Amino acid sequence: xxxxxxxxxxGDDINTDLIFPNTAFRLPVEEQVKLVFSSNRPGWxxxxxxxxxxxxxxxxxxxxxxxxxxxxxxxxxxxxxxxSINGLFYRNCISYGLPALQCEGVSEIxxxxxxAEIDLxxxxxxxxxxxxxxxxxxxxxxxxxILATGGIEELLRKKGFxx
Amino acid sequence: xxxxxxxxxxxxxxxxxxxxxxxxxxxxxxxxxxxxxFFSIGGQSELYKIKKIFDPNRCVIIIDHAVPAPTVxxxxxxxxxxxxxxxxxxxYFFDVGNHGVxxxxxxxxxxxxxxxxxxxxxxxTIAAGAMNCAARGMGPADMxxxxxxxxxxxxxxxxxxxxxEGKLPDLVCGKDVFLYFAGKYGDATGKxxxxxxxxxxxxxxxxxxxxxxxxxxxxxxxxxxxxxxxxLEYLEGRALEDFNPVESDPDAEYEAVYKVNLNExxxxxxxxxxxxxxxxxxxxxxxLKIDQALIGSCSNxxxxxxxxxxxxxxxxxxxxxxxxxxxxxxPAIYLEALRAGYLETLAxxxxxxxxxxxxxxxxxxxGLIAAGxxxxxxxxxxxxGRMGSPESEILLSAPATAAASAIMGKITDPRQIxx
Numbered sequence: 001x002x003x004x005x006x007x008x009x010x011g012d013d014i015n016t017d018l019i020f021p022n023t024a025f026r027l028p029v030e031e032q033v034k035l036v037f038s039s040n041r042p043g044w045x046x047x048x049x050x051x052x053x054x055x056x057x058x059x060x061x062x063x064x065x066x067x068x069x070x071x072x073x074x075x076x077x078x079x080x081x082x083x084s085i086n087g088l089f090y091r092n093c094i095s096y097g098l099p100a101l102q103c104e105g106v107s108e109i110x111x112x113x114x115x116a117e118i119d120l121x122x123x124x125x126x127x128x129x130x131x132x133x134x135x136x137x138x139x140x141x142x143x144x145x146i147l148a149t150g151g152i153e154e155l156l157r158k159k160g161f162x163x
Numbered sequence: 164x165x166x167x168x169x170x171x172x173x174x175x176x177x178x179x180x181x182x183x184x185x186x187x188x189x190x191x192x193x194x195x196x197x198x199x200x201f202f203s204i205g206g207q208s209e210l211y212k213i214k215k216i217f218d219p220n221r222c223v224i225i226i227d228h229a230v231p232a233p234t235v236x237x238x239x240x241x242x243x244x245x246x247x248x249x250x251x252x253x254x255y256f257f258d259v260g261n262h263g264v265x266x267x268x269x270x271x272x273x274x275x276x277x278x279x280x281x282x283x284x285x286x287x288t289i290a291a292g293a294m295n296c297a298a299r300g301m302g303p304a305d306m307x308x309x310x311x312x313x314x315x316x317x318x319x320x321x322x323x324x325x326x327x328e329g330k331l332p333d334l335v336c337g338k339d340v341f342l343y344f345a346g347k348y349g350d351a352t353g354k355x356x357x358x359x360x361x362x363x364x365x366x367x368x369x370x371x372x373x374x375x376x377x378x379x380x381x382x383x384x385x386x387x388x389x390x391x392x393x394x395l396e397y398l399e400g401r402a403l404e405d406f407n408p409v410e411s412d413p414d415a416e417y418e419a420v421y422k423v424n425l426n427e428x429x430x431x432x433x434x435x436x437x438x439x440x441x442x443x444x445x446x447x448x449x450x451l452k453i454d455q456a457l458i459g460s461c462s463n464x465x466x467x468x469x470x471x472x473x474x475x476x477x478x479x480x481x482x483x484x485x486x487x488x489x490x491x492x493x494p495a496i497y498l499e500a501l502r503a504g505y506l507e508t509l510a511x512x513x514x515x516x517x518x519x520x521x522x523x524x525x526x527x528x529x530g531l532i533a534a535g536x537x538x539x540x541x542x543x544x545x546x547x548g549r550m551g552s553p554e555s556e557i558l559l560s561a562p563a564t565a566a567a568s569a570i571m572g573k574i575t576d577p578r579q580i581x582x
Binding site for chain 2: 012013015016017018021022023024025026027028029031032038039040058059062063064065066067069070084085086087088091092095096102140142143151152153155156160161162163
């Protein structure tokens with residue numbers, strides 16, 4: 001499974017409350033997405049384009065179980081890479097069909113606007129501008145299967161567990 | 164090669180003889196747990212249209228976050244939760260009045276037991292590790308999967324061993340141990356944390372719960388204490404079923420071993436807006452003015468937390484420039500603190516005592532803060548804007564520090580307050 005896209009740079013400790021603020025809880029999903037990163041990067045939701053990729057530092061997605069990954073996916077984000085990703089957030093990425101790769105040092109080799117190329121099965125990433133490559137954690141076949149199906153909801157619907 | 168406590172529980176629940184760091188295993192869970200936010204957060208409408216759950220006797224639903232409902236939307240969420248319980252015949256449902264912050268409820272109602280595996284739709288589920296129980300938070304989609312199939316996948320992380328020795332000085336709490344640890348060692352992303360050592364014998368169950376709860380904030384996967392006499396005594400008459408405690412093997416493999424001398428721990432404070440490598444001894448932060456202090460949450464809303472606050476505030480008044488909010492973690496705790504006189508002491512000092520709920524910890528209700536305000540809170544997170552305005556600040560501490568600071572109107576070392 002391979003993806004490519006334009007890079008947005010984020011820092012360390014980007015938490016779930018920045019991605020999905022609690023002020024969005026009571027809104028319909030079309031309104032929720034407008035509040036993504038509204039505290040730390042207002043206006044980003046209007047700039048991000050389909051298949052763009054976030055590159056971040058340590059502890060991306062630290063915090064709550066709220067499905068911030070679902071909002072990022074809905075905004076058209078193609079994938080996410082970070083030096084480290086909170087385990088619960090990583091699960092949410094997979095379960096909502098958003099490809100995510102943990103790759104120590106990835107925040108060092110990209111500038112905003114660079115084009116990234118990711119091979120999820122091999123766990124490799126390449127900066128198309130500089131040619132630099134890195135190897136992160138490979139995604140297992142089980143995880144890639146969930147992603148390829150489009151996430152848990154699709155998987156359960158196909159298996160007949162949910163309406 | 165031997166196994167850690169976490170590895171043993173994952174091995175037992177995946178039907179494998181051995182599980183080691185790096186493995187991915189599919190485990191059956193003992194308990195699948197959801198709270199009201201699952202039913203009230205917008206955009207999740209399709210996810211709870213589950214045709215059939217794996218076992219109505221192994222599922223738990225609890226209303227804890229928005230209690231009592233602060234908005235019509237939250238009230239609607241609770242209605243959906245009750246319908247879900249009815250539709251699937253779920254045996255364990257804890258509605259308003261019989262609730263408690265889910266992690267406290269799972270402990271005091273005897274679900275969180277040694278050797279068990281719990282999946283719950285809340286990030287602080289790791290708290291149950293104080294009961295020698297492997298428990299982790301999951302998002303709504305993962306929880307739907309667990310409710311349908313009774314199992315899910317786990318990536319087994321490396322384990323860090325934290326050896327505790329000595330005894331905490333007076334007015335230093337379990338929360339301070341965590342803040343010290345997180346300040347010194349930073350995050351443990353993707354790792355399990357296990358505690359050992361002679362110092363455990365001096366830690367109450369509440370102190371252990373405070374520590375394991377907070378391990379979510381350094382991104383740990385699991386955080387486990389061993390089972391000892393203090394835990395067995397706590398579980399006496401409480402455990403819902405039989406259980407088998409797990410012990411780590413002498414040759415279990417650890418990525419790192421940290422030694423912590425509890426005698427040397429002092430009150431700590433986490434600075435805004437994150438925790439790993441961002442905590443300082445209170446003596447280095449003293450004097451910073453606060454507008455609100457909050458004592459409560461799954462981290463510090465237990466009887467001993469209210470007791471230490473009452474001890475410090477007895478005969479004193481909350482500073483006129485400060486609101487002190489006290490939110491017990493469960494109705495059982497509320498009642499016990501009421502009978503012991505702690506709530507009376509706190510109310511006399513000028514605290515506002517709320518009903519048990521997650522409340523202001525997640526910025527839901529009962530104690531939000533405005534732009535330019537600063538809150539010293541015993542809750543779990545100091546994220547920007549978490550308790551209200553993005554232009555506010557949250558610092559985290561143990562209840563003793565929060566109580567002392569509420570009196571002085573500024574961040575204060577509790578050891579400096581006469582009591």
